[in-house]
Amino acid sequence: MMLRAAPWIAWMLSACIAVLPAITRASAFDFWYAHGGIYAQTIDELCAGFNQAHPQDHVRCLPQGTYEQTLRKAVAAYRAGRQPAVVEIYDVGTADMMRSGAIYPVDALMQDTGHASDDTDYLDSIRRFYAMENGHLLSQPFSASTLVLYANRRKLAAAGVTRLPQTWEDFDQALQALKTHGENCPAVADYTPWKMLEQINAVQGAPIASAANGHDGLQARYVFAHGIHRRYMHDVARWHAQGLLLPAILTHANDQTLAFADGECAMVIDATGAYAIVAKAGIVDTEIGSLPVYADTTRYGNTIGGSSLWVFKGQDPSVYPAVARFLAYLREPKQQLLFATRTGYLPLTHAAEKALASMPTTTAPDAIRVGLASMELPGNTYNAGVRLGFVALFRLIWQEEVQRALGGKESMDVALDHVQARGNQLLERFEATYRAAKPMDNAP
Amino acid sequence: MKSSARFHGRWTPFVLGLPQLMLIVLFFYWPTLKGWWWSWHLECPFGHCSTFVGFGNYARELKDGSFYASLLTTAVFSALSVSLSVLVALLLAGMVELHQRSGKLFRNLLIWPYAVAGSVLGVILKVAASPSIGLMGYLNTLWPGFWQPHLSGVQAMSMVVFAFAWTQIPFDFIVLVAALRSIPTDYMAAAAIDGAGPLRRFIDIQVPMIRPQLFFVAMINLIDSITNSFAIIDTMTQGGPGGATDILAYKIYRDGFIGLDLSGSSALSMLLMLLVLAVSAVQFVMFERQARREA
Numbered sequence: 001m002m003l004r005a006a007p008w009i010a011w012m013l014s015a016c017i018a019v020l021p022a023i024t025r026a027s028a029f030d031f032w033y034a035h036g037g038i039y040a041q042t043i044d045e046l047c048a049g050f051n052q053a054h055p056q057d058h059v060r061c062l063p064q065g066t067y068e069q070t071l072r073k074a075v076a077a078y079r080a081g082r083q084p085a086v087v088e089i090y091d092v093g094t095a096d097m098m099r100s101g102a103i104y105p106v107d108a109l110m111q112d113t114g115h116a117s118d119d120t121d122y123l124d125s126i127r128r129f130y131a132m133e134n135g136h137l138l139s140q141p142f143s144a145s146t147l148v149l150y151a152n153r154r155k156l157a158a159a160g161v162t163r164l165p166q167t168w169e170d171f172d173q174a175l176q177a178l179k180t181h182g183e184n185c186p187a188v189a190d191y192t193p194w195k196m197l198e199q200i201n202a203v204q205g206a207p208i209a210s211a212a213n214g215h216d217g218l219q220a221r222y223v224f225a226h227g228i229h230r231r232y233m234h235d236v237a238r239w240h241a242q243g244l245l246l247p248a249i250l251t252h253a254n255d256q257t258l259a260f261a262d263g264e265c266a267m268v269i270d271a272t273g274a275y276a277i278v279a280k281a282g283i284v285d286t287e288i289g290s291l292p293v294y295a296d297t298t299r300y301g302n303t304i305g306g307s308s309l310w311v312f313k314g315q316d317p318s319v320y321p322a323v324a325r326f327l328a329y330l331r332e333p334k335q336q337l338l339f340a341t342r343t344g345y346l347p348l349t350h351a352a353e354k355a356l357a358s359m360p361t362t363t364a365p366d367a368i369r370v371g372l373a374s375m376e377l378p379g380n381t382y383n384a385g386v387r388l389g390f391v392a393l394f395r396l397i398w399q400e401e402v403q404r405a406l407g408g409k410e411s412m413d414v415a416l417d418h419v420q421a422r423g424n425q426l427l428e429r430f431e432a433t434y435r436a437a438k439p440m441d442n443a444p
Numbered sequence: 445m446k447s448s449a450r451f452h453g454r455w456t457p458f459v460l461g462l463p464q465l466m467l468i469v470l471f472f473y474w475p476t477l478k479g480w481w482w483s484w485h486l487e488c489p490f491g492h493c494s495t496f497v498g499f500g501n502y503a504r505e506l507k508d509g510s511f512y513a514s515l516l517t518t519a520v521f522s523a524l525s526v527s528l529s530v531l532v533a534l535l536l537a538g539m540v541e542l543h544q545r546s547g548k549l550f551r552n553l554l555i556w557p558y559a560v561a562g563s564v565l566g567v568i569l570k571v572a573a574s575p576s577i578g579l580m581g582y583l584n585t586l587w588p589g590f591w592q593p594h595l596s597g598v599q600a601m602s603m604v605v606f607a608f609a610w611t612q613i614p615f616d617f618i619v620l621v622a623a624l625r626s627i628p629t630d631y632m633a634a635a636a637i638d639g640a641g642p643l644r645r646f647i648d649i650q651v652p653m654i655r656p657q658l659f660f661v662a663m664i665n666l667i668d669s670i671t672n673s674f675a676i677i678d679t680m681t682q683g684g685p686g687g688a689t690d691i692l693a694y695k696i697y698r699d700g701f702i703g704l705d706l707s708g709s710s711a712l713s714m715l716l717m718l719l720v721l722a723v724s725a726v727q728f729v730m731f732e733r734q735a736r737r738e739a
Contacts, residue, residue: 068702075489075704096704101492249594250576393703404686407595422510429504429708433486436495 027322028058029315030084034070034307035143036063038276042342050329057322059086067093067307068392074312078102083312085323088142090307092391094130095214097310098138099434104311104320105138106327113324121349125301125375128384130308133216139308140327143345145273146302146371147199149289155183155266156287164289168235171267171292175244178266185265187239190248190256191406193398194305195269196236197229202303202383203291203374204228209427214387218431222394225420228294230413237405237412260284271305275344275367288366290374301377303385306345346371389430394423476717482710489704501711510687510695511712518691521605522669529609530662533616538646541624551621558614562607562672566679569607573680593681597688600681604689607676608669616661623657624650656734663727670720692716 033043040063047061064070067090077083078100089097097103110117119127119137126141149171151164156174159181165171171187178186189195201208206228211220239245251259260268261281269291278286293299309330311323329335333352340347340356344367347353353372388394398419405415451457483502486495505511536554540547557565572578575591583591593599627650635645651658674693677683683690683698690698696716700709 071704072701079491096489100488100490102490247594249574252577254574254576390703390705393699393705396698396702400684400687400690403595403684407597407686409597409686425504425508426705429486429705432497433488433495433707434493436486436493 027056027319028060029086029319029323029326031059031061031086031088031309031326032064032070032074032084033061033088034064034067034090035088036065038280039143039273039343039345042339046330046335046339049335050326053329054322054325057325059322059326071096078312078314081314083314085315085319086309086311086326088307089139089310091129091305091385092388092395094139094308095387095389095391095430098132102312102314103138104313105136106140106309106311107136107138109311109320109324110327113321115324115328121351123346123348123350123353123372123375125379125384126304126346126348128379129304139310140331141306141308141348142330143273143306143339143343144304144348145271145306145345146304146375147195147203147269147291148272148367148370148374149291150260150268150270150274150278150367151287151289152260152263152266153285153287159183159266164287165292166289167295168232168292169295172235172239174267175239179242179244183266185246185251185259187245187267187269188248188251188256188259188265189236189245189269191236191399191402193395196232196402197224197398198305198386199291199303200232201227201229202385203293203300204297205300205380205383207382208386209388212381213385214389215384218389218434220388221427222420222423225416228297230416231294233402233405233412233416240406272344272346272365272367272371273306275365276342279344279365286366288370290370299377300383301379302371302374303383304346304375305385340368341365344368346375388427389434390426394419394426397422397426479710479713482706483714485707487706487710489706497707501707502715505708505711505715510690513687514690514692514695517601517687517689518670518693521601521608521673521689521691522666524601524605525608525612525669525673526662526665528605529612529616529665530658532609533613533620533661534651534658536613536617537620537624538650540621541650542642554617555614557610558618560611562611562675563679565607565611566676569603569610570680573603594685597685600685600688604673604676604680607680608673611676612665612668616665619657619661620654623654627653656731659730659734663723667720667723667727670716670723692719 031047033040035043044061047059050059051057062084064073070087071089071093074083074087074089083102107117107119119131119135122137122141126144127137129144130137130139130141132138149164155178156162156164159174159177161174161177163170165174175186198208201224206224207213208224208229209220209222211217214220236245240247246259246265248254248256248259251264253259253262253264256265256268257270257274257277258281259265260270261278261283263283275288278284291302309327311320311327315323331349333347333349333355336347336349336352337355337359339345340352341359344365346368347356356368356372401410401415401419401422402412404410405412410418451460484496484498486497486500488494536550540550540554573580573591573593575581575584575593580591580593591599593603631649631653632645635649640648670691671693673691674697677689677691677694678697681689683694692712693716696709696712699705699712703709
């Protein structure tokens with residue numbers, strides 16, 4: 001019995017050994033990214049470009065599913081000692097990644113490998129979103145997006161709305177006009193907190209949490225429930241009740257971006273990164289404007305959402321110079337613009353922004369132009385996103401309570417108080433979890 | 445040829461069982477131990493820090509209103525889906541028994557759905573139950589605003605109960621058909637001669653005679669509904685709307701896998717395991733009693 005199995009075992013062993021050299025080739029490394037569709041195609045193209053330009057290096061670019069799945073897999077892989085060299089982690093994972101003790105800070109990596117890394121070249125709002133208290137960037141911003149208003153020019157004109165809404169008051173009137181004109185879906189939304197809380201509060205410069213939205217440390221607690229967010233959510237609830245702001249599930253497309261792109265809904269507040277889908281569908285004559293604000297308030301610069309690239313410790317030392325070359329390659333204006341013009345994600349550096357401005361308007365997506373302009377307005381302490389723990393869970397709690405409010409189970413005020421209280425329990429626990437952690441060791 | 449059904453030697457049976465044992469250790473005992481360990485600590489996702497907090501995680505979960513809400517949701521979901529699946533399976537089995545010739549055909553047809561994975565069924569039914577494009581969405585063209593599973597917890601719950609019962613019915617059906625066929629035909633014939641119609645025979649003879657099997661499928665369904673309903677919830681409602689279908693198994697997934705709250709979700713897993721152990725213990729005791737009564 002054993003004898004008969006022996007050749008098989010020998011064959012499998014030799015097969016494993018045959019594959020080994022390819023895996024351990026010094027300058028080959030893995031990059032895990034979190035996109036699909038046209039976004040993934042573009043990333044693959046960037047990877048192929050790098051491999052061609054740097055024959056001594058080899059990056060394997062592997063899609064890992066959604067942002068949540070990629071973070072989860074990164075955690076599991078790191079615990080198993082099989083982490084990739086570079087991983088794309090979404091914005092809300094920043095608070096965990098920076099304290100993980102698992103990373104090789106990007107600015108240190110660039111310095112160690114002799115690359116010039118001028119962080120001031122990043123657009124101000126992007127740098128502030130990711131910077132540590134001392135101004136260092138531990139990760140390299142990658143896909144950045146901000147909210148803009150997409151409108152169906154023809155439908156708005158037919159309803160007599162000649163100007164894109166600049167304020168929520170205008171937006172409200174436009175919704176009413178569209179409804180009166182017989183429009184079934186004046187606007188569509190997926191009712192997610194990134195769009196309805198984080199971005200809205202940023203552009204109004206209103207706090208979400210104390211300690212500069214968590215940028216100043218673990219002691220931050222949520223404080224949004226009685227501010228501008230309550231006012232906005234009351235409007236949202238009214239629009240929902242009057243059938244002016246349809247939940248995406250009530251549309252044929254079952255997705256807010258698609259419901260706008262296929263011409264079903266007249267307006268949508270969506271990320272600049274959604275531009276790729278709207279443009280590719282090519283059905284709607286789209287006009288893009290900046291995110292509305294309340295008429296009697298100051299408009300601050302928009303903040304971003306999206307992801308940054310983190311470098312894991314624990315690779316063969318000879319790999320890191322190649323990783324640094326890859327990151328430097330992705331930061332070249334040319335590659336940024338390739339990604340931006342295809343997808344609607346924003347250019348990240350001033351150099352890339354300048355290069356974009358000199359491109360003919362037909363190739364530079366409107367969404368990017370509008371998004372960049374809205375990010376350049378002056379900021380305050382609270383328009384640089386949040387840096388808080390358990391944000392993924394917090395977002396689910398927000399959705400749960402808001403669904404209850406929209407379903408008539410509780411009032412919007414009570415719902416928001418619950419979100420804040422439950423969110424603060426998460427922050428307390430996050431603080432307790434990391435307070436005891438030993439100081440980070442950031443050597444590779 | 446020897447007819448002895450015993451393996452020789454001490455090690456042969458062990459070696460033959462080893463692959464399965466290894467799988468259980470790898471995919472059950474090891475994760476359980478790890479979860480047990482984490483449930484007493486505040487654990488950083490990347491594993492570089494871990495603080496012992498004693499009962500802290502349990503105390504927090506037991507004080508948290510959303511734990512009890514989830515427990516109640518689990519109870520409602522389990523009770524409804526178990527009743528529905530057992531009742532429908534019993535009804536189908538009873539009817540199949542009535543007509544021997546077509547019974548053979550239906551016995552085969554009704555088992556097929558067992559081969560469909562929960563997540564696949566979830567996706568299919570989610571489309572069917574969509575308020576805009578699904579079959580149920582048609583109701584909204586008759587009575588606007590009638591079918592709103594994205595807002596109404598009751599409708600969302602009925603949707604997942606229906607879906608989960610669907611996955612359980614084929615198994616229950618197989619067991620109950622076999623049980624019905626094991627009833628001596630004399631009893632049925634005697635009852636028929638005494639003038640009892642099909643319904644009376646069903647209620648007075650068949651159902652009481654297959655009570656142990658009914659209890660068995662109900663118990664299996666119950667444990668399945670607590671531990672194995674994840675795919676249906678994940679594909680259809682993700683615990684929504686407003687937590688109306690947030691059963692414990694799903695809450696554990698959400699907290700641990702989406703939220704990276706390893707400590708809290710480990711404590712919840714341990715509590716869920718206690719619950720399943722309790723249900724299994726009840727089942728065990730009841731079967732023992734049944735066996736003793738029969739002996």
